Amino acid sequence: MLRFTRAVQGPRTSQWATLQIEEGVKKQKVLALGNLISTGIIQREETSMEKEIAGHRRGHFNLADAMYFSQKGCEAVAEDEVTWRFYSEELVSWNLLSRTNANLHNVSWQLTVVWVFGILIRYCLLLPFRVCLSVFSILLLVFATTVVRQFPNGRVKCWLSNQVQMMCAALGVRSLGGLVHFHNRENRPQGGGICVANHTSPLDVLILASDGCYSLVSQTHGGLLGLVLRSCMQTTQHVLFERSELKDRHLVRKKIREHIADKAKLPVLIFPEGTCINNTSVMMFKKGSFEVGGTIYPVAIKYDPCFGDAFWNSTKHSFVTFVFNVMTSWAIVCNVWYLPPMVKEEGEDAVHFANRVQAVIAARGGMSVLPWDGGLKRKKVKESLKEEQQKKYCQIVTENGSMGNGSVC
Amino acid sequence: MGSAHSVPAEMRELADRTGFTSEQIEHLHRRFKQLSRDQLTIRKENFDSIPDLEFNPIRAKIVHAFFDKRNLRPESDGLADEINFEDFLTIMSYFRPIEMNMDEEQLDRFRKEKLKFLFHMYDSDHDGKITLQEYRNVVEELLSGNPHLEKESARSIADGAMMEAASICVGQMGPDQVYEGITFEDFLKMWQGIDIETKMHVRFLNMETIAHCY
Secondary structure: OHHHHHHHHOOOHHHHHHHHHHHHHHHHHHHHHHHHHHHOOEEOOOOOHHHHHHHOOOOOOOHHHHHHHHHHHHHHHHOOOOHHHHOOOOOOOOOOOHHHOOOOOOOOHHHHHHHHHHHHHHHHHHHHHHHHHHHHHHHHHHHHHHHHHOOOOOHHHHHHHHHHHHHHHHHHHHHOOEEEEEEOHHHOOOOOEEEEEOOOOOHHHHHHHOOOOOEEEEEOOOHHHHHHHHHHHOOOOOEEEOOHHHHOHHHHHHHHHHHHHOOOOOOEEEOOOOOOOOOOEEOOOOOHHHHOOOEEEEEEEEEEOOOOOOOOOOOOOOHHHHHHHHHOOOOEEEEEEEOOOEOOOOOOOHHHHHHHHHHHHHHHHOOEEOOOOHHHHOOOOOHHHHHHHHHHHHHHHHHHHHHHOOOOO | OOOOOOOOHHHHHHHHHHOOOHHHHHHHHHHHHHHHOOOOOEEHHHHHHOHHHHOOOOHHHHHHHHHEHHHHOOOOOOEOOEEOHHHHHHHHHOOOOOOOOOOHHHHHHHHHHHHHHHHHHHOOOOOOEEOHHHHHHHHHHHHOOOOOOOHHHHHHHHHHHHHHHHHHHHOOOOOOOOOOOEEHHHHHHHOOOOOOOOOOOOEEOOHHHHHHOO
16 A cells, blocks of 8 residues: 555656655565565464473473464464465555555545546446456357257367357457466377366466367356356366265266267367365365376466456355456466376386376466465364374373373472 | 554554554454454464464463463463453464663663473473473374374483472582472573573564555
């Protein structure tokens, strides 16, 4: 907020040159500050539990252990690595969207004027245009897929349905204010492979579909999104399932395996995180898609948060609210990198392969890698993971206890 | 450069009382809103959404400490059902690190407050004494979940520690003397000479200096 006021007040001629230099320095500091803010408010100790506790051990159980754990507890309450990934990213400087300004301070009247002007443009100019375009594109999709369905099965039909899908997806991206830059298009996924990408919102699908044709593996949705999915189902082979059915992993895996065995079929698009993450990090990749074999084509998708937030917080907003938010943002600017294909090496297990792909995607997109499961958005931590931590502590206590218990008083 | 917005009076009062800077308070306020899901108060269930906390063996005691009225206001007792942001900040302020400009008296008071917080965690029935049973409870919680450790071992560890506490506080006990429990004065005695200031604190980053870099 402070930064913006400066720009609005405008440089006086004599200070123009100084400001230009400062812009460059500012950009560097924004990057650094951005990293710091994502890191948060606490500087954590890097020592492990063993060192901390063993350090102040005198041969038997010590009150100080409770102190150590209460400090860790307080740190966790003040901030943790995971929960904030399921909320929209906080911006370093405000982008004039009131929803991204957590603390709406009345900074100055000039800023308010600019903000009101921005609202007028977004709601009265951009929104109606975008709504019209998206309605048109959905109607076109439904109409065109119905037409194509009438064609006899064959190469022409396949080609036509691909073209229809790509065109409607491209229109859809434009209607949501999307500005996409594709990099390394020579690495685009081929038939018979699996395309994996990090997941931030349903827009990911649209963006990828505008540049290539894929078979989707996704959960069934209701409402508007469900309608769109069902129309696409008419002409292309997609794999849809219930989220609860996901437990029937064998069935899903079998379907995917059958699909990629046929090289003529479209590549399968999978989001191994399993849920939407806020695009600052890549969470654990579920190993299921990496077990089927076949070539993996990793894709990194990174949104620029300056102009709009593409993250869908499904626990907070419905799909329609999300689409409305996207349409009333300035734009959705995004970079898509097609990365070279990867295969599972001899003797490598699926988890290791999944981590390898995750690291490659995160490195390209400039996001951090988290070993946590995206499922934590809805579920609690697995009991087995908790017990491991407690076992570690018990070992430390009993080892030293057995040595020191003799000499107490 | 100068901040273009004025800090509201309540914020300044909070800052004075808890010792956080206004930027840190803002950041913690956002965290509070995240935990409370945009409500004005937090209940015990809201702490379930923190995965890091799940790993903590004394998680229950930590969450309990947030709602313990003895920690929130002096001379009060009992358990609150829900806490607001002010209470949240009050509990967090127990973990503030010591500042360079503190004098002897302030340091002593600071240390006592932290130890009192720890004391309340152990003294679960609020009677002002840590009895053998309460001590055992804490040990068992810390060691819970390990199938290899029998209950007996946990008990013997607790008993041994309690005996050591008694020897520090009461000295040599006669054969008929019964050690009732660790009072707060005894607790303070146990910690004499041990430096807790560097152990029981969370290093909150000072956001002000960073913002001014702009």
